[in-house]
Amino acid sequence: MGPQPIxxxxxxxxxxxxxxxxxxxxxLKLCQKMSSERDLSALLDLVVTEATRLLDCERASIFxxxxxxxxxxxxxxxxxxxxxxxxxxLGIAGTVAATGEMITVNDAYGDPRFFxxxxxxxxxxxxxxxxxxxxxxxGEIIGAFEVLNKRVGSYTADDAxxxxxxxxxxxxxxxxxxxxxELRRHRAILETENRNLLREIGGRLPxxxxxxxxxxxxxxxxxIARVADADVTILITGESGTGKDLVARSxxxxxxxxxxxxxxxxxxxxxxxxxxxxLFGVEKGVATGVDRRxxxxxAAHGGTLFLDEIGDLPLLAQAKILRVLQERTVERLxxxxxxxxxxxxxAATNKDVEGAIAKGQFREDLYYRLNVxxxxxPALRDIREDLPILATYFLDEAxxxxxxxxxxxxxxxxxxxxxxxxxxxxRQLQNxxxxxxxxxxxxxxxxxxxxxxxxxxPLHGTVAARPAEVAAxxxxxxxxxxxxARIREALAACGQNQVKTARKLGLSRQGLINKLKRYGxxxxxxxxDEQKEGDGE
Numbered sequence: 001m002g003p004q005p006i007x008x009x010x011x012x013x014x015x016x017x018x019x020x021x022x023x024x025x026x027x028l029k030l031c032q033k034m035s036s037e038r039d040l041s042a043l044l045d046l047v048v049t050e051a052t053r054l055l056d057c058e059r060a061s062i063f064x065x066x067x068x069x070x071x072x073x074x075x076x077x078x079x080x081x082x083x084x085x086x087x088x089x090l091g092i093a094g095t096v097a098a099t100g101e102m103i104t105v106n107d108a109y110g111d112p113r114f115f116x117x118x119x120x121x122x123x124x125x126x127x128x129x130x131x132x133x134x135x136x137x138x139g140e141i142i143g144a145f146e147v148l149n150k151r152v153g154s155y156t157a158d159d160a161x162x163x164x165x166x167x168x169x170x171x172x173x174x175x176x177x178x179x180x181x182e183l184r185r186h187r188a189i190l191e192t193e194n195r196n197l198l199r200e201i202g203g204r205l206p207x208x209x210x211x212x213x214x215x216x217x218x219x220x221x222x223x224i225a226r227v228a229d230a231d232v233t234i235l236i237t238g239e240s241g242t243g244k245d246l247v248a249r250s251x252x253x254x255x256x257x258x259x260x261x262x263x264x265x266x267x268x269x270x271x272x273x274x275x276x277x278x279l280f281g282v283e284k285g286v287a288t289g290v291d292r293r294x295x296x297x298x299a300a301h302g303g304t305l306f307l308d309e310i311g312d313l314p315l316l317a318q319a320k321i322l323r324v325l326q327e328r329t330v331e332r333l334x335x336x337x338x339x340x341x342x343x344x345x346x347a348a349t350n351k352d353v354e355g356a357i358a359k360g361q362f363r364e365d366l367y368y369r370l371n372v373x374x375x376x377x378p379a380l381r382d383i384r385e386d387l388p389i390l391a392t393y394f395l396d397e398a399x400x401x402x403x404x405x406x407x408x409x410x411x412x413x414x415x416x417x418x419x420x421x422x423x424x425x426x427r428q429l430q431n432x433x434x435x436x437x438x439x440x441x442x443x444x445x446x447x448x449x450x451x452x453x454x455x456x457x458p459l460h461g462t463v464a465a466r467p468a469e470v471a472a473x474x475x476x477x478x479x480x481x482x483x484x485a486r487i488r489e490a491l492a493a494c495g496q497n498q499v500k501t502a503r504k505l506g507l508s509r510q511g512l513i514n515k516l517k518r519y520g521x522x523x524x525x526x527x528x529d530e531q532k533e534g535d536g537e
Contacts, residue, residue: 026054027165034173038180047145047170054166055130055159057147062134063093064143064174072097072143084118091115093144096131100141102164103131106154124148130155132163134171142171210243210250211393212386213504216378220247227373228254233325235370236348238377241427244348245308247375252304257344260303265296268309275317276333280324283334297330297341304344310370311351311362322366345370380422380429385490385504387418390426394433395445407437410446411482417450420457484519487512491521 030050037043048060063072063086072093074084089098095113096103108114108126119126131146145167150159210221227234228251236244245264252262270278281295296305307313313321324330325345329338347370356362380387391409399406409417413436422428432451439449447455486505494500502512515521 026050027162030054030166031169034169035176037173038177040174040177040181043170043173043177047166047173051145051147051163051166054162055147055155056151058149058151059124060145060147061093062143062145062170062174063097064134065097065141084122086115086118091118092129092131093146096133096144096146097141100133100135102133102160104155104160105129105131128154130159130163132160132167134167134174136171136175142174145170210246211389212383213389213506214378214383214386216383217386220375220377223373223375224250224254227251227375229256230373231256231344232372233345233347233370234373234375235353235367236346236375236377237353238348238350239379239425240350241425242377242379243426244350244377245306247377248304248306248308248346248348251346252306252344255304255344257303261300262304262306263296263300264306264308266308268312272314275314276320279317280320280330281332281335283332292332295330295332297324297343298339300343301341302343304346307345307347309349309351310347311349311353311356315361315363318363318366322363322369325366325369380425384418387429388414388486389506390429391417391433394430395437397430398434398437402434402437404437405443407440407443407445409436410444411479412447413445413450414482416447416454416457420454480519483515484521487515487519487521 030046033046033050034043037046044062048062051060052058061074061084063074063084065071065088066073070088072086072088074086086094088094092103092105092108092111092113092115094115103113105111105114106128108129109116114126114129118124127149129146129148130150131144133141134143134145136142145163147155147163210217210224212218224247234248234251236247238244248264249262252258265278267275277293277295279295279297281298282290282293284290284292307321324341327338328342329340331338353362353367353371357364357367380390388409391414395407395409398404417429417432424431432454435451436445436449441449487501490501490504491498494504498512498516499509502509505512507515
């Protein structure tokens, strides 16, 4: 057999070509990793680590311009934990960044451009190096990339091409990571400002929207302020129409979760077959034509999930909610993955939960999970002293919505409002005031403008104690009699304390004193009044 020709190491099929192909695949894979890395520190670590492997060298460094562009700073240097600073235009890295030209140095200490002070500071001895500019997508040079001390021999033309390719891709990835980092910083600032603003607004929401001066409403406001920051489950109980949803929203917006979503679900309005889908979501393909959809738990991630009328949930759904509360994960229908959720649960019901537990209609273990804090919304009949405030608010609201002149209740109409039992509570009162605005023939709403139920309500208490005399009075006299009765009632409810009575009636203390003198109503002396207020504190 004759002599075989010597193969060119770069010809197809040669060992050299195979090595080049493997190296090219490694470079492409590294470039893909760089383009997908969004964290700047992780990106820089990735570049220098892989560069030392691909170029078979001891160390690698990335220098980036500072914002003022008067110096280069080594953001990462594999093999050293020291931060290196180089004045722009000085040293090999500074020269490359200033000129945009690649530099290869085979004898570092023999090259006048090499800055030996860095080696003196780090204790490292540089023999040779290869440095390339980092040029961004817009053509701007953002720094320099250099590799030090080739393990065998000197840097070759192939090494230079690899370094240039890595530098070009790294520069674009660095710019993207810097931009994303800046956006994240701005977002963090905005989120902090937004959170503070929402907390400030949320802290005032109970005082603004939970109208009333009665003791039950004051106690409810106080409880909301106390429990909002504590990330615990809350159970709100009360009759239908007492504003349980408003209490839930007040808790959410006064809490650290105010920047997150508030998601509400009326459990009583859902067919039993759809409860789990609504709560936990569903994967695509569970049934024909079904697309993937997240449930309320996932939608409320980072915020609050309000489960209204939870007493109407079927037992199977109750068991799954209990599991979510325990494990903090959900599993969509048809899915196999456990999805972490960070949700605060606020539940509400108008049912007797303890009675439902005794009948086997509600899980006792879920009840104890939900009932960490319990808030009760009072029925209107229990806060009759707040009815004038609430009625006036809903009258003004209805007039604005319907673009009609403002209206007010006559003394007779107000007496009927306070006498009625309000089985539908706040919701019924709101609708009644809407109806009154529609029926009113002027700016004063009388009993004729109210529904038959209110007109038929028997008057009680001080307002109707002398019906014949009241009927004989003209409107100013009738209003005066009503005002006297309200002041006497408020004084009695506040233990004759003038400060509390004034607050309850929405008056200044001096305003109350003037009315007491005008109407000849006796009250506790000032000294006793102050003593009572001090005792209350």
